[in-house]
Amino acid sequence: MPTGVNAVRxxxxxxxxxxxxxxxxxxxxxxxxxxxxxxxxxxxxxxxxIYYSGKLPFYSHVSSKTCEIPIYVGKAVPExxxxxxxxxxxxxxxDLFRRLGQHAxxxxxxxxxxxxxxxCRYLIVVPVWITLAERFLISHFQPIWNTVIDGFGNHDPxxxxxxxxxxxxxxxxxxxxxxxxxKAEETEQEVVALIRRAQx
Numbered sequence: 001m002p003t004g005v006n007a008v009r010x011x012x013x014x015x016x017x018x019x020x021x022x023x024x025x026x027x028x029x030x031x032x033x034x035x036x037x038x039x040x041x042x043x044x045x046x047x048x049x050i051y052y053s054g055k056l057p058f059y060s061h062v063s064s065k066t067c068e069i070p071i072y073v074g075k076a077v078p079e080x081x082x083x084x085x086x087x088x089x090x091x092x093x094x095d096l097f098r099r100l101g102q103h104a105x106x107x108x109x110x111x112x113x114x115x116x117x118x119x120c121r122y123l124i125v126v127p128v129w130i131t132l133a134e135r136f137l138i139s140h141f142q143p144i145w146n147t148v149i150d151g152f153g154n155h156d157p158x159x160x161x162x163x164x165x166x167x168x169x170x171x172x173x174x175x176x177x178x179x180x181x182x183k184a185e186e187t188e189q190e191v192v193a194l195i196r197r198a199q200x
Contacts, residue, residue, distance in 0.1 A: 022134035024123075030136065033067040033119040037104040038097060044124035045078045045095040047133045049141070050103065054117035058192050061199045062144060067119055072145035074099065074153055075134040078127050096122055106152065110173035145169060148198045149191065151179075168194075 013019065028049060036050060049070035052063050062069045076099035081159045100120060114177035124131050138146050145178020147154045168191045170179035 019133075021140060024067065024133045024136045025140050027057060028121055028123045031121045031123060032156060033121050036107070036115060036118040036121075037100040038115045038120075041094050041097050043094055043097075045076050045124035045127055046123050047073070047075045047094065047137060048120050048122035049073050049137065049143075050145075051119045051120070051121075052117060054114065056112065058195045059144070066173050067121065070121075070137075070143045071141050072103075072152055073134065073137040073141060074103075075130050076100075079128050096124065103152070106176060107173075108176040109177075111175045113173055142200065144195060148194055157182075 005042055007097065024047075030081050034053060047113050051067040051069070052059055052071040053065045054063060056063075057152040059071065063072050069117075076096040078093055078095055100122065104118075107113045107118060123133070149168040149172060151169035154169075157164055164182050166179050166182035166184040168186065170176055170182075171184050171186055171188055172195075173178070174188075
């Protein structure tokens with residue numbers, strides 16, 4: 001172990017996982033919250049955090065008008081990125097804007113949520129870093145709709161997939177027509193109990 005007045009510390013590595021994660025979180029939080037969904041289209045892909053300010057009692061631990069704890073974190077990758085057809089540095093397209101609009105429509109369909117109770121922050125990211133940035137944000141914030149209630153970001157699986165289970169999000173927030181076709185393996189009370197347990 002080094003001794004003396006000027007003992008050497010570990011050198012700062014900006015590419016260390018912890019430092020990268022801190023950088024992404026900080027960059028996102030520098031952006032001001034906006035309504036969900038943003039009213040004007042914008043270009044770019046990236047990551048985002050959604051915040052809730054409503055009065056459902058089982059979300060009291062995250063509900064805030066000052067957007068402190070996100071209820072959900074997600075990403076929007078450029079169209080064609082999964083098949084390698086998108087240039088690594090390209091931010092063309094409105095993928096992030098469209099993804100936030102899809103989330104707003106899901107919330108509008110829910111019987112016990114109001115879209116004006118939600119805000120979001122978003123961060124346009126070079127596509128090659130988007131998935132990693134999302135992972136950093138989920139790990140840091142542990143949002144309830146990512147960790148306990150699955151399914152908020154799901155799309156209609158199609159009529160040929162009725163054997164799939166109904167997502168927990170749709171059990172607690174009934175309203176999306178396609179989810180009603182799927183079998184619920186838990187009750188609303190059971191899912192709410194899981195949410196309350198996660199608060200402790």
